[in-house]
Amino acid sequence: MSPAGSINVWSIVFTSLRTRIAAGGVAVALAALGATAASLDKAVALSVEGQQSTTHVFGSTVADALAKEGITVTDRDLVVPALDQPISDGTEILVRFGRKLTVTVDGQTGEYWTTAGTVDEALSALGIRAHDNAALSVSRSAVLGREGLALSVTNPRGVTIAADGATRTESSTAATVGALLSALGVTVGPLDRVNPAPDTALTEGLAIAVARVEQRTWTETQPVAFATTRKDDATLTKGTTKVATAGVAGQQAVTYTETWVDGVLEGTAVTGTQVTKPAVDKVLLVGTKPAPVVTGASGSAPSAGNTSGAGLNLANAAMWDRIAQCESGGRWNINTGNGYYGGLQFNSATWLSVGGGDFAPRADLATREQQITVANRLYAQRGLQPWTCAWAA
Known part of the structure; x- marks a missing residue:
């Protein structure tokens, strides 16, 4: 120790020395800290969707560098190097989004x-x-x-096309059959048939057929049948009829169409009808007046060939004459060998069933009056139904 009142030179020296040493330590520490910061700062090159940039990052991984730039990625995006890979000064990072x-x-x-x-x-x-x-x-x-x-x-599909008598193979990207035919210059007329349909999607191995269709038409004149209208007439006896208006056939133009497919006739159809002359309907009057009462013959039956007036019934004689005119031309003794006899064309069975045997074995062997008498007997039973020419009554 220094005596009282003396100055300790060595203390002053040591104090000064400590002060200097302390001051130098701070400088060294600062220098060391600066060196550490410099080592953590990394210059990283970024390429994001082709856009180049450089950033300074204190982090240690690729994810840190992207986070620093606010770049968010998902597992659908491409990041090279991977997010967990370390980075260093000069690292290049590539980012492409999905x-x-x-x-x-x-x-x-x-x-x-x-x-x-x-x-x-x-x-x-x-x-x-x-x-x-x-x-x-x-x-x-x-x-x-x-x-x-x-x-x-x-993708192109291989298909076959049959048209106009030839078949060929083509490879095409056309979407439909119709688009393919158009692209190949295969014309399709309004009547032509394409199988499968033009809007069918083209598929590998599809077989396409084009059929040429032609139609030919012509017109024929044909008759139009008339209709028959029946009207009741109280002036005519029941079972009798009379033609008030004769029916007249009309005419019509009928159009036919033939369909030819690839030169072969497929069919013919009626495609039009036009009436050129209307038909005139037949008007038939139908009797409604009650039939007259037929009086039976009295006395003994006359023998065959009897020409006297005994037992005769000549009612409606004029009507029977008209019917006979139609049935046999008015020839009361006609026998053509067809099984029907006399003016009113009786067959043997009918003649005998109504007593014709009273006069003759067959109608053609009896007189007009006798045939009319037998006709009146049949008329009383069946009206005019047995006679084809009943309309002539």
Whole structure:
């Protein structure tokens, strides 16, 4: 220790020395800290969707560098190096975001995510089959933007076409049968038949047939039958009729159409009818007046060939004359050998069933008056129904 009142030189020296040493330590610490900060700061090169930039990052991984720049990625995006990889000064980071690609291949649609830059790259990366000659709705070199893209791919299909007597094989990307025929210059007329239909989708191995159809028409003049109208008439006896208006056939023009398919007649049909002359309907008056009462013959029956007036009934004689005129030309003794006899054309069975045997074995052997008498007997039973020429009454 220094005596009282003396100055300790060595204390002053040591104090000064400590002060200097302390001051130098701070400088060293600051220098060391600066060196550490410099070592943590990394200059990183970013390429985001082709846009180049440089950023300084204190983090240690790729994820830190992207976070520092506010870049958010998902598992659909491409990041190289991976997010968990370390970074150093000069590290280059590539980022490409995923795009939604909707692809329809030959009618089958699928949705995909890709980071490819062009359509061609995407198809290749996704393994989607697109023939070199396939038809694409957009160019193969089209750039895929982040908004995505809808794309259709039509691969060529091999088909056969039979038309005009020849068959050929074609490979085409046409969507339908009709589009293919148009592309090949195969004209289809309004009557021609295409099988399958023109709007059928084209598929591999499809067989297409075109049939040429021709139609030929002509017109014929044909009769139009008249109708018969029946009207009651109280002036005519029941069972009798009378023609008030004769029926007249009309005329019509009938159009026929033939259909020819590849030169072979398929069929003929009526395709039009036009009446050129209307028919005139027949008007037939039908008697409603009660038939007269027939008085039976009295006394003994006359023998065959009896020509006297005994037992005769000549009622309606004028009517029977008209019917006879129609039935036999008014020849009361006619026998043509057809099984019907006399003016009113009795057959033997009917003649005998109503007592014709009273006068003769057959009607042609009896007189007019005798035949009229027998006719009145039959008329009383059956009216005029047995006579074909009843209308002449």
